Amino acid sequence: MPVKTIAVLTSGGDSPGMNPAIRAVTKTAIRQGARVFGICNGYQGIFDDDLVELTERSIGGVLDRGGTFLQSSRCKTFYNHEGRVAAVRKLFDHQISGLIVIGGDGSLRGAIEINKLGMPVIGIPGTIDNDIYGTDIGVGVDTSSNTIVELIDKIKDTARSHRRCFLIEVMGRNSGYLALSTAISCGAEVAVIPEFRYNMPRILDLLANRYRNRLNDSIIILAEGVCDADTFIKHMQEVQGENVLKQEVRKTVLGHVQRGGRPSHFDRLLASRMGELAVISLLSGERGSMVALNRGRLTLVDLEKVCTMKKRLPNDIIRLARHLGIELGDVVEV
Ligand code: ADP
Secondary structure, rough: OOOOEEEEEEEEEOOOHHHHHHHHHHHHHHHOEEEEEOOOOOOOOHHHHOEEEEEOOOOOOOOOOOOOOOOOOOOOHHHHHHHHHHHHHHHHHHHOEEEEEEHHHHHHHHHHHHHHHOOOEEEEEOOOOOOOOOOOEEOHHHHHHHHHHHHHHHHHHHHOOOOOOOEOOOOOOOOHHHHHHHHHOOOEEEEEOOOEEOOOHHHHHHHHHHHOOOOOOOOEEEEOOOOOOHHHHHHHHHOOOOOOOOOOOEEEEEEHHHOOOOHHHHHHHHHHHHHHOOOOOHHHHOOOOEEEEEEEEEEEEEEHHHHOOOOOOHHHHHHHHHOOOEOEEEEEOO
């Protein structure tokens, strides 16, 4: 059956750029002669019959707003088969013939399952963590990275003025991408990321050397996927022993400010491109895929592959970090 009525939802953690993606889906679908319904509150909205028809008017003013105006949630019912069968039935009851899911890897797993149950689905990677296989970058990563850089620049002013070391905990779930890429653009000394095993004696030596040589500030960026900032500081203190740091170490946990804010130009453009391609793909009979950015070009990747393969950090970024002298720790043997 050709897709004529599309539904779109945002699920899991919100990310800046979800709104421009919904906007592009709506505008494109309308111009392609399809109707579009927004499902509010993620997968939960399917069970609550919380659907609203999207028009040019309903997407007015959303392009420059962070978060998602359709709202998002985490929906337990979706983890079981019966729940998903009921959801697909509900979608067909609403005459929906194709669904676009904007969300992170969890949401995309849900998307595959409903695709298997007969509802054609296209995914859009919406996450700040950049942990989704098959796409160079997800919607929201750029804005989030810009926020982190702006905040760390400010923290560095104090670090320099007081000869302090700052430990800054950033998001990223199990991926070190945000921590590593912002360590490069902030000029951090150390990046502690899940992909490497950190070497505390080496970190302490590096900090002590910098202090001795009057290199006043030191920044350690810690990915949340390794441990929390308190645990890391405790470990620092345990390992210090006699070699006590003369420098004060302060922590800052950036928290949810990293997820909010006006989407950057890059995210607005990426989200718009992905939203448009998602609609034209769905309308032309494509299903079970995710739109992705691959070396600057937009492509479609099999959702099954997206959810079974692990995204790795780009080798050139790791090499760059090493050449810039960022302490990363030791390679974890697989
Ligand atoms: P994100 O999409 O940001 O990674 P979650 O992992 O919390 O966020 O997933 C969001 C929602 O997607 C979950 O609350 C659930 O409804 C659905 N989901 C996640 N994983 C699965 C799965 N393995 N099977 C089916 N649905 C899933």
